[in-house]
Amino acid sequence: MTLSLREKRRQETGLQIQKATLELAMKSGLDNVTTDEIAAKSGVSTRTFFNYYPNKEAAAIGHPPRFTQAQMDALRVGSGPLAADLKQFLDIHIAALSEREDIVRMVGNVLRSNDKARGILEGLLSAERGVLAEALCARVNDRQTATSLANNVTSAIRAAILLWRQEEGMTLGSALDVVWSGLLDAALLLSSTQNNEAKS
Amino acid sequence: MTLSLREKRRQETGLQIQKATLELAMKSGLDNVTTDEIAAKSGVSTRTFFNYYPNKEAAAIGHPPRFTQAQMDALRVGSGPLAADLKQFLDIHIAALSEREDIVRMVGNVLRSNDKARGILEGLLSAERGVLAEALCARVNDRQTATSLANNVTSAIRAAILLWRQEEGMTLGSALDVVWSGLLDAALLLSSTQNNEAKS
DNA sequence: TCTAAACCTTGCATAGTCTGCAATTTTTGC
């Protein structure tokens, strides 16, 4: 995990550009900001901007935290009840997001009105979801079940962010708790009439 | 539901443009197709193309079937067990999609590689999900629970299409059955250790 | 049937996005 000077700079400049993008987007909306303005504010040429991100939407999204290997492994070999392990998985991820609250909020703003940004993030999330489903598959031994669980996990993250953005004095963590309890209730409702048609 | 000549033409031209877009996209990938080509193939001017859709990705997506009022009402006042009502809701929607299999398949292709298209569809789905959550809220009396259920429903649609695209001899309906059974299993797993921390 | 209003289509001009290329500068490893 040691970074060469080059790698470190690259990372810093990338972050710099993301912040410039988001700040400008907060003022006028991303659609009304030009790549020229972003580049100028970031202190690089327009051409260089495109060396860092393929488009301004990607610059706004930046590089969200990914699920870590440790998180995955904990799930695969998990000892506790599945629900508890998943909740812990989510807690870890939400903690990572909490360290960048400002960025999360601004990115959320962009996502409201920009289709392309939404698509980019959705693509990243979808990849993460796939990896998570793969890991869960080792635990529950059924691909569709794993997929559904992975769906619920990533949806919970999105829902928690949404709730946190809209309720004033809430932390991301407490928003997750609320979402999670709703998710468990939903699961209970769905499984209460179990043997009706579970395996068609 | 009677359409004036004007409305009918508009609808036909819109569909025409979507099909032209998708066919060209199948050949070379949407990114390698210009709006000029699409317009030419659709028999309208480039300028008119942009009167129908704001960009080529939107043209590729077109106007997917929405949840109908009847579907919603059935859920709101539903009599059976919730899971059964939701499954029926899904069956209806999947039936609507089945009538456009060719388009569904081509759109799916575009979504693979085009972020903007993904974002546009995600936006539409997200709106539908919100409406559905609203309806479910009347039934389960808790917003987060309703949101989670709505998430599972729209995810199931996506998962069913994905499964159908990847397994050769499958119908959309049978793909949904497989997905649904996985979803119920997941719900069961999540709710099996119920009283641990459901309400934190 | 005729007509004015509403609506559509189109071409043109223009701002903005994004890529390839080649010249220049910076960083790296030795």
Next chain:
DNA sequence: GCAAAAATTGCAGACTATGCAAGGTTTAGA
């Protein structure tokens, strides 16, 4: 220090998307 590797930059050019204004078509009502 120095040559190789990598990053930055300007420029040219294809493509996307919108405003505007000039015409053409449809609609509704007298």
